[in-house]
Amino acid sequence: MTINRTHAQYDMSPTTFSPEGRIYQVEYASKAVENSPTAIGVSCKDGVILAAEKIIRSKFLLETSNRRILIADTHVGVAMAGLVADGRKLAKETRRACSTYLQNYGEKIPPQTLSGQIGGMVHAYTCYGAYRPFGTSLLLASYDHCNKAYELYNVDTFGVSLKYFHCAIGKGQQSAKTDVERAGFEKMTCREALKYVAKILYVAHDDKEDKPFVLEMGWICDESNQKFVRVPEDLRVEADKWAAEQTKEDEDDDEEDKDDEDDDI
16 A cells, blocks of 8 residues: 655654655754854954844844844854744853853863754754754854864754854855855954955845844954954944945946946947
């Protein structure tokens, strides 16, 4: 007897595999990340920068509210793409993991251990029918006090935790990844890289989005004494302004080149 099952019959629970070996509930969670504003993390020669675009949904919303870059511990920062509420839950669990490790072992939690714990918890939510997967992907920027090194990790909706030199998540991740690879951040200091990071987010921004956006930026580097802090406001504003001007100039140049080609035809 052959049973014909529709697509919908396989996506009722994260514990159900399709005949192709797919888990649709987790893939739906990944779509929430792909439709979210972009966030990127880049490793420089003296630290790591996290940056994210935050859409201002209302004129009455304060720019400092609904943050997408959060401080988890003195040596850990997180950036999120996807459902912000889910991201805040994961940030809270990140803070709890940092606090518990410090209480138990008397030292700061290593980045690899932290990302593994958060990844394990995210994965657990894909294994039980009573739960739903987190619709958020996290970037973790941290300093390893044992190895004396800055590290960047990504925890995705499947619970996979991977270490990166540079990483982009969200709607503009493909464009951002290409620009990040070409930028050569490993040769720059974090202060030098700020404006280029801002420009990458401006280029990756979805032009169809009619709402204004602001850039959030945080870093952990030698300049911040191995502590994750928000980028000083004057530096953030300077980088934001430069990126907006450069993006506008590039767009004008592209339009001029296109007009010249039309004239030649």
